[in-house]
Amino acid sequence: MSEVSYPIKLLIADDHEILASGMSSILSKQEELTILDTVSNGQEVLDFLADHEVDVVIMDLNMPVLNGIEATEIIKKKFPKTKILILSMFDREGYIQNALDVGVDGYVLKNVSESEILSAVKRIMEGKTYFSQDVMAKMAMKMRVYGESEGGVKLTDTERKILQHLSEGDTSGEISEKLDLAPNTITSYRKLLLQKFEAKNVSHMVKMAFEKGYLG
Template sequence: MKRILIADDHEVVRSGLRAIVEAHSSWIVSGEATNGEQAVALALETRPDVLIVDYSMPVMNGLEVSRRLKSLDVGAEVLILTMHESEELLTEAILAGVRGFLFKSDARKHLMSAIEALLDGRPYFTSVLLERLLHDYRTNKQNRSDMLLTSREQSVVQLIAEGHTNRSISEILKLSVKTVETHRASAMRKLRMSSTAELVRYAIRKKLVAP
């Protein structure tokens, strides 16, 4: 039996995903998480083959979950689900090592195919996402990386917007306080911002946190 872990902070979404997964006779749901930190803990405990992770989760977003699992050598593939059509998010997901990316609106139709691909060692991106990524690469490849926050910087900004201090962020992300301060300063410099309030507004606008 292949083990699938589901991480989403909405119970109705988790229930829907569970129903789709359990419709496959060779798959079982090894656990359900309501935030990114819990997803990492359950992955270490249950050792799933695939994690279905909502991008926009409290404490630790889906990309940070993927990065953490890779650093811990868990060996599971990550399938990111998102409501947001964003070229930047797709690019950052790939840079974070994510090999599966799916819109929530497509989950009912494509989720089983996505999981099967990841279990077979193949990446899975819906065609509209691939077309968007290729278009973005062709038209914006020059100096594009200088305009983006890294996924680690995005994680720091998300936690700042959720009200965490530098010290609590360092504990959540397993970084030194100095490193957190460096990421914070770098994000503010790239965004040309000078206050926490501006970072919070940016996080809301970019759907890193709920308004």
């Protein structure tokens, strides 16, 4: 667990000025946080990061010029120490999957409480990931079963690859290097796999995967 230095420095990115200002006003009341600024698109995020040290960017997905996914992909390469928390109204699997693929550190919906946003920020600053319950449930249920008669768990190609590596004893770091995915992305996929298999831990999941024929 990473040691967190307070106050946590935040940048808020949302093209709806009222929402961005409102979020800034709400979070600025928290002693553990410092709101550095609000910006309206992904390019402005990158410009700001070039001149300022930011701990966490709270970012919307649907923004002009450069959207949240595109911006995150660049940030993870150019500013790897900066954490990304997606705050979006979109709960469709495609949006969530794209966010996972570029390595966001967290994903919460805009209907969450102030306390949950604070919890999410603290958790990702500890080096963990945070996905709100609605988001995790959405991904865990995504094509969970091929059909009731088959009783199987449907996995994406990426999930199958990660499952295979986990069965071979690879760590998240090793899988990250082999698949060229961000470490946080691997951590998120591990959690989703555990939920899909309804397993207690990785060993239990691998055992179930062998029994169900997902592993050779």
